[in-house]
Amino acid sequence: MLEAREANLTIDLCLRVGEVLLSSGAGAADVTATMQGVARELGMRNADVDITFTSLAMSYQANPEEPALGSARQVSRRAIDYDHLTQVDHLVRRILDGVVDVHEARSELAQIVSTGHDRKRWAVTGGWGLMCGGVAIQLGGGPLVIGLAMLSAIIIDKVQDRMQRRRMPSFYQQVVGGGVATLLALGVGATPLSVNVSLVVTANIIMLLAGIGFMGALQDALTGFYVTASARLLEAFLxxxxxxxxxxxxxxxxxxxxxxxxxxxPGVANLQTVGMLALGSAVAASAFAYSTYAPRRILLPIALVAATAISISRVIELAEVGRAWSVAIAALFVGLVSFTVSGRMRVPPLVVVVPAIVPMLPGLSIYRGLTLLSEGGSATSPGLLAMVAAISVAIALASGVILGEYVAQPLKREAQRVEARLAGPRLVGPVHVMSSTRRRRRKRAEAAQEARDAGESGESGGAGS
Known part of the structure; x- marks a missing residue:
């Protein structure tokens, strides 16, 4: 049984781990399972975890005759940081393997969240520009469209970064981003230069959509965390x-x-060949991963997964299958392969999943719907249909990926019991967890070996004297 001091340190460690995971887009089921796994490994069995998107709470009562220990922590809205997410995921695995104790884990976690990145801010801004350039390639834009999309993305990132430093809500940042992209594109379109304004605006819309947490929201809804899912959906809609x-x-x-x-x-979906679609998607996905501080070793696999997924979607769509079904099947492929790819590259599956589906976000449908709605009159009905199509594509992407994770992840031993209890796949956190029986056997074997070593050293010392 843990002392009160050790129990409080363990609760604080679990809350800080959960804060990093939740703010990086992990689902509530993943965060709950990870926090409970860490607490159990550090000697706190049956700890209670409560997540409401903006706050984390954890309590533990070792004995009904003693008062319960508990603490809560607010989750601040932070930018997506897959580098910190990956490092915390590795720390959790080391804790579950018994490599580090609570004091070492707290020290390492503090170092992770307080350390900056080796990636300069100007390089991240350039990554956002390259991402929009990849989307412009994917949409069939020429050199002028690609360059204008990259310039718009760089300006938007600079403006949004300045607004974020002033703690402006994300809603206003999105408003400014959409306005800057539209005005810049229309301004250039009003000049004698021949430029497809629609493609420029669409590329920047996809950039703005990329950071929205549709994935975590739908995962929470499917796994029974309805309060957190509602909050995330409201944030996504805003x-x-x-x-x-x-x-x-x-x-x-x-x-x-x-x-x-x-x-x-309406027929503008036939903008590009499959090969150029794959190239643009690979550039966009890898650039998005780079801009969100994903480890460099995962950039090429993300590009390959994204290129394959968009090719699958395009081939199925050419067979006159609906847009929602084509992206759902492509997202299913992403969910299936992300588990294997992430395991080999030592990153959480979330780091592979989100960038890989970014090129399939429904920016084109949103732009069509907005232009039709802005005309009014008889165009109102087609505009609403285009917006509904965009929503259906977003839902198809998230549900397809999660279904792929359901199929791909093997559930064994303790991980199987955790998954059955939480009814959801793991996009963050270890799936293969050592069972408590094996852990106790290992600790008994280590203690017996230490006793034997101590006895042998005592005997050798007595013989020498």
Whole structure:
């Protein structure tokens, strides 16, 4: 039984681990299982964990006759950081293997979250620009469209970074991002230069959509964490509404100034060949992973997974299968292979999954819906249908990936019991956990070996005297 001091240190460690995971987009089921696994390994069995998206709470009562120990921690909204997520995931695995104790784990965790990155901020900004350039390639844009999309992304990242430093809510950051992308594209389109404004705006919409946590929201809903799922869905809808407000505001300003607003036709999905789609998707996915501080060793596998997924989606779509079903099957492939790829590259599956589905985000449908809605009249109904199609694609992406994780992850021993209790796959945290029986046997064997070693050293000392 742990002393009160050790128990409080363990609770604090679990809460800090959960904060990093939850703020990086991990599902509530993954965070709960990871926190309970760490607590159990450090001597606290049957600890209670409560997650409500903006806060974490944990309590432990070793004996009904003693008061319960508990603590809570607020989860601050932070930018996606897959480097810290990966390092914390490795620390959790070392804790579960019995390599580090609570004091060493606390010291290492503090060093992880307080240490900066070897990736310069200007390089991250360049990564966002390269990501939008990859999306422009994927959409079939020429050199001017690609360059303009990259320039817009760099400006948007600079502006949003400045707003984030001033603690502006993410909704206003999305509004400004959508407005900057639209006004810049329409401004260049008003010049004699021949540029497809729609593709530029679409590329930047996908950039703004990439950081929205649809994946974690749907995973929480499927695994029974409805309060957290509702909060994440509300955050996602607000962020998307910010993009819509920014783009529609830009379109309204351009219309009031007499600038012609180009509209994408319904058949615009046939923009690019499969090969160029794969190339653009690979560039966009790997650049997004780079901009979110993913380890460099995983960038090439992410590019390959994204290129294959978009090719699968395109081939199925050419067979006259609906857009939602085609991206759902491609997302299923991402979920199936991400577990194996992440295990070989020593990163959580979430680091592979999210960048790989970024090129399939429904930026095109959102832009079409907005331009149709901005015209009013008879175009209102097609605009609403385009927005509904965008929502269905987003849901298909998230549900397809999670189904792939359900199929791919083997459930064994203690991990199987945890998964059955939480009813969900693991996108963060170890799946293969050493059982308590094996752990006790290992500790008894180590204690017996130490006793034998001590006895042998005593005997040798007595013989020498």
């Amino acid at each position: 962020a998307t509404a910010g993009i819509i407000a920014g783009v529609t505001g830009g379109l309204s300003v351009a219309s009031s100034l007499g600038v012609r607003i180009p509209q994408l036709e």
